[in-house]
Amino acid sequence: MALGRLLLGVMVTFAVALAAVTVWGTIERANAGPGASGGSTSESQADAPAAPAVQVTTTPAAGATGVGPAQPATVHVANGKLTDIALVGPDGAAVAGHPTPDGWTSTAPLAFSATYTWKGAAADATGAAQPLTGTFTTVTPQNKIAANLNIADNATVGVAAPIIVQFNGPVTDKAAAQRALSVQTSVPTPGSWAWLPDTEQGSRAHWRPEGYWKPGTQVDVAANLQGVDAGGGTWGTANVTSHFTIGRSQIVKADVKSFQMVVVRDGKPVMTVPASYGLGADPNRNTTNGVHVVMGKQQTKLMSNPAYGYNNVPEHWAVRISNNGEFIHANPLSEGAQGNENVTHGCVNLSTQDAENYFNTAIFGDPVEVTGSPVAMPQTDIYDWSYTWPEWQKLSALPV
Structure with missing residues (x-):
């Protein structure tokens, strides 16, 4: 009799445990939501939304012509990132540039009358790649213009010295040309560009401070005119710079x-x-x-x-x-x-x-x-x- 009671107790315990397992499995399936079939991994992935496709935009746009050489060439990527990038000129050399938060930009002026080709790829979140392609062509200028600075590099000059950018021809769009001119000083120095009447040589822009320069001021001037549209079909051909010092008063x-x-x-x-x-x-x-x-x-x-x-x-x-x-x-x-x-x-x-x-x-x-x-x-x-x-x-x- 004792042995019979022992066997009966074991069977009851096993039945209770089996019922608990059955109930827990039911709860799991219920929590899996409509259409669940026991938590299948393949079916869950099929129901997840697809990753958005990567979008790539280039500036200038593919096929563009008459592009200004001073205009930066850029790539913008949405829903992904660049995995490889190059802008190649007609000589096969890559244009200098650097990454941006959403792509890439060139840092060097382009050449006139040249075709540039995008190469590389961008990938979305799943790793699916989209090739980067397309070409654009820069402008062929009707006329070219250059400029020189009146103060030589590393010179020391007096406190009333103006900075003079002398062009070798007329500048029609003086605002565009002035945007390419800059003056940086080691101490705050209020100053302004002014366009004085053209000479036989061409247009000229002068920069002077509001008052005389402060002695010892270090000055960096740049005329980044390469590829700048000076108006009337005339384009700048080169950049010129100078660093100089203001001497004693x-x-x-x-x-x-x-x-x-x-x-x-x-x-x-x-x-x-x-x-x-x-x-x-x-x-x-x-x-x-x-x-x-x-x-x-x-x-x-x-x-x-x-x-x-x-x-x-x-x-x-x-x-x-x-x-x-x-x-x-x-x-x-x-x-x-x-x-x-x-x-x-x-x-x-x-x-x-x-x-x-x-x-x-x-x-x-x-x-x-x-x-x-x-x-x-x-x-x-x-x-x-x-x-x-x-x-x-x-x-x-x-x-x-």
Whole structure:
């Protein structure tokens, strides 16, 4: 009897456990949702939404023609990522570029009249790849234009030096050209571009600070004109840059009524010398009023003024302050008048020793402030400081 009761207990226990397993399996199937068939992996994957297809957009678009070479070529990828990328030119070389958050962009200007081909692939979340294809062609310009900078690389210049971008032809779209020009300074320096009247050489853009430069300022200027549409079928052909330094502050105070010339360096007078300025009685011989800028210097300069009867007269220690025939130079013939009266043909005459001393200190960009003259400085070459700051800003091709 005891053995029978033991066997009966085991059977009851097994039946209860089997019922529990059956109930739990039912709950699992119920939780699997409609259409569940016991949690099949293959059927669950079939019911999941498909991954969105990768989308690739290129700029310029495939087949585009007349593309500006300065325009960056870009790839944008949605619902995936690039796995390989190259923009190949007609010479088979890849164009320089770098990744972006959603694709890639070129970093080098393209060539004119060239066909470029996209190569590579983009993949979606499942790894399915889409090839990157298509070509575009850059513009063939009717005319080309180049520019140069007036300040050489690593030069040291005076506190009134303007930056001049001289084009070798006319610029029709000055706003587009100005967008390609930049000035970076080591210290904050408010300044603006201005377009002065075209010369026989072509258009010209000048940049000057609101006031004189701060001594020691490091300046980087760039004219990134390669591939820029300058208007009228004309395109820029090259980039030019320069890095230079603003030197010490040296300002010449030239009051024609004082019969003296004073050199002020870093705020302190370092030279006060007798001088003779242009003859006041003749407007054609006046030293002109305004802020001149030292443009260059020659130890010996042949000077001519046929209207007044002299040609190729050698003058020494000549510092040019305008292209209107005005210099600061030595003139032994006028030494008797220096410090007493103005007798020159518009130049600032000094003794030979004083002229040499000043000559040795002068650098391009030094301001020469002429005051007291009844004749205004003509608008020849560097007359940038003749404008008030608001007047100068109005000469910009872009909003200031």
